[in-house]
Amino acid sequence: MLKIVIASRNDGKISEIKDYSKQANKKIEWVTYKDAGGFPTVEEDGDTFFENAGLKAKAIADYTRMMVVADDSGLEVDALGGRPGIYSSRFAGIKATDEENRRKLLECLEGVSKEDRGAQFVCSLVLWDPNKGLIFDTRGICRGKIGLTEKGEGGFGYDCLFIPEGYHKTMAELAADQKNRISHRGRALASFYRFIENF
Numbered sequence: 001m002l003k004i005v006i007a008s009r010n011d012g013k014i015s016e017i018k019d020y021s022k023q024a025n026k027k028i029e030w031v032t033y034k035d036a037g038g039f040p041t042v043e044e045d046g047d048t049f050f051e052n053a054g055l056k057a058k059a060i061a062d063y064t065r066m067m068v069v070a071d072d073s074g075l076e077v078d079a080l081g082g083r084p085g086i087y088s089s090r091f092a093g094i095k096a097t098d099e100e101n102r103r104k105l106l107e108c109l110e111g112v113s114k115e116d117r118g119a120q121f122v123c124s125l126v127l128w129d130p131n132k133g134l135i136f137d138t139r140g141i142c143r144g145k146i147g148l149t150e151k152g153e154g155g156f157g158y159d160c161l162f163i164p165e166g167y168h169k170t171m172a173e174l175a176a177d178q179k180n181r182i183s184h185r186g187r188a189l190a191s192f193y194r195f196i197e198n199f
Contacts, residue, residue, distance in 0.1 A: 044086075
């Protein structure tokens with residue numbers, strides 16, 4: 001069985017990766033920051049999701065000496081010129097909560113019509129070997145729009161504001177298996193698992 005470290009302290013993200021793995025029936029033993037006794041702090045100062053994912057993956061691979069999967073993801077809003085983008089988790093400030101970030105997003109979109117609230121979730125995912133470096137990377141995108149109010153109890157981050165294309169519910173209102181099929185991270189993981197099958 002492959003043993004791979006998840007380079008994240010975000011429990012919501014870790015849960016999504018593990019849930020997708022169960023649904024895909026893939027034999028991977030996931031190692032988290034809790035199993036490793038914590039991770040070093042990684043400065044995510046890249047200019048793209050891909051660069052930040054690589055920075056995290058390399059640092060955690062060097063620390064654990066194990067194979068690592070890392071992703072950097074966020075929300076790009078058309079009316080805001082692609083913001084918050086790589087700053088999604090700190091849109092309202094470095095130590096901002098999810099709720100504070102969502103509040104700022106709604107404030108920025110105040111007065112913007114439903115038709116002009118297009119957005120997309122983006123996920124760059126990489127697989128890093130401590131000896132070989134980058135051995136795989138992929139990108140998943142989920143288009144949709146930003147709702148006027150928060151709806152749903154599931155997910156995390158901006159999920160309760162994001163309505164995927166073809167749906168009338170937010171990501172937070174969808175069942176976990178539904179979300180995993182269409183989400184940016186789910187699409188990136190599907191590509192990752194296709195690579196792992198031939199690894």
